Amino acid sequence: MIQMEKSVTAALLETAEKSVLYTARRPGIVMERGEGMFLWDTEGTRYLDFVGGWAVTSLGHSPAALQEALSRQASTLVHASPSYYNKPMIQFAELLTSVSGMDKVFFASSGAEANESAIKLARKHGAVNMNGAYEIITLTNSFHGRTLATMSATGKPQWKELYAPKVDGFKHVPINDLDACFAAVTNHTCAIMVELVQGEGGVHAVNEAYLYGLRKICDMYGMLLIFDEIQTGMGRTGKLFAYEHYGIKPDVLTLGKGIGGGFPLSAMLTKDKYDLFEPGDQGGTYSGQPLAMAAGYAVLQELLERNLARNAAKQGSYLVNGLHELACDFAISNIRGKGLLLAFDVPEGAGAELAAICLRGGLLINSPNPSTIRLVPPLIVAQKDIDEMLHILRHAFNQLKSA
Structure with missing residues (x-):
């Protein structure tokens, strides 16, 4: 045979x-x-x-724009350590903060890292400004990533017992139920974290009155309002950022997925008043890596120009x-x-x-x-x-x- x-x-x-x-x-x-x-x-x-x-x-x-940006940057500088600024980092940070309405940005490689950064910043805010508050309210059926902390923040019921014990300090409430969210707030709560459209959860959007209520609750108690726009950001929903549909701004904004057009890249953005990290509090080997920064800058420019x-x-x-x-x-x-x-x-x-x-x-x-x-x-x-x-x-x- x-x-x-x-x-x-x-x-x-x-x-x-x-x-x-x-x-x-x-x-x-x-x-x-x-x-x-x-x-x-x-x-x-x-x-x-x-x-x-x-x-x-x-x-x-x-896409040609991404090919050209990566080729050009790879011929000059691929990595310089996060201990130093690099030119593409500064250029991309300036462009991204200007179009997002935020002031400062931390770069990472995945959406989970960006959300992990947001969780850390919220807890830092709780420690510095809220007498040690550390709890974060998130939504049932939500998805925030696959690190232990972001899986704990995620509201997927099938993940409840996976990799137990989970990271403590997360409460899950139903989407668009303002009363349930308000009832979950205690003097330990430092933030509310939401996807404006739950992508992995089946594409379910928050409504405007609910989001307005969340903004009011956070303002009332001095908590951070975090918008997870890992999936909805960068033009996906018909606006550059999904929050523009609502006219309600966050204190912290996370971006990923489409931000790099296929190159591993994410970002956590916030306002000047929440620039709270001390050296060593947060970082990452590939944070602000020149190749990723050139990719992100090229993608965002293309999104805007077209x-x-x-x-x-x-x-x-x-x-x-x-x-x-x-x-x-x-x-x-x-x-x-x-x-x-x-x-x-x-x-x-x-x-x-x-x-x-x-x-x-x-x-x-x-x-x-x-x-x-x-x-x-x-x-x-x-x-x-x-x-x-x-x-x-x-x-x-x-x-x-x-x-």
Whole structure:
């Protein structure tokens, strides 16, 4: 018998099985390259990407602006230690604080690190200004990261006992329930931390009256109001920052995902009055690293110059209309979200199966829970991309019905 030679993909998957720690269920494909709205695997199959690296690839895949910035910076300075300023750090800090309405910024590499920094700053504020207050109120169904502290802040019920004992000092209350939040406040509370749209939690937004109430509570008691905009920031919701939809500003703002366009980068921003850390209180080996700073500066400039927040609003509206048309023929309900952070519900348990059918049809979508589909495409998405996506989705629903 002639033994067939393994395909490149099969060989890579076999190596992955041996060498890569198992932390996620991944399909049997290996991504090899990307351009704009599309990814290609090692078999040459093309995928229209409406996952966007979990809302990361804000400029699409391998954008020219990011390539050029990284190449240019890599030829001069990659790393200089966080003990020193570097030119891209200063330039990016100035631009980011000016457009965000904040005064000071701490840079990190992941959203969890940015939120960890916010938690530390809140507790520092509690220690210095609030007689040792340390508790932080967050929301049920929220997601703030995967460090022990940010997992403790997260309101996912399935994480409640994971890696116990958790970090103490977090209280979880339901979204848009101001009475529950007010009841949770004690003389130990130093901050309230919220996602303006719960992305991982299924795309559920806070309402304006609720957010206004949170601002009033924090002002009344001298607590920090922290907006976790790791997923909603950088144009994702149709505004550069989601808080602009509400006209209510935070004391602390965290950013990640789309801020680097695919390069690992995050930020924690605050006002001058909360510039409280002493040397050694907070830091990180890669904080303000020149390569990351050049990437962030290039991405933000591109977002601003091309007004991709406006494109997110425009294309998001077009996509919502298309989903409502599909809902006339299929079991789609509760279409929701802002800009290009959108979701809809499907029959219970159908989410993963629908995503798998779409994958086979060349479309990447995300099912954060068994009854929800989340759509977070790159902010460069055009009407023709949405038309193609809706076409594939329609075929997928037909297959789901006939299964």
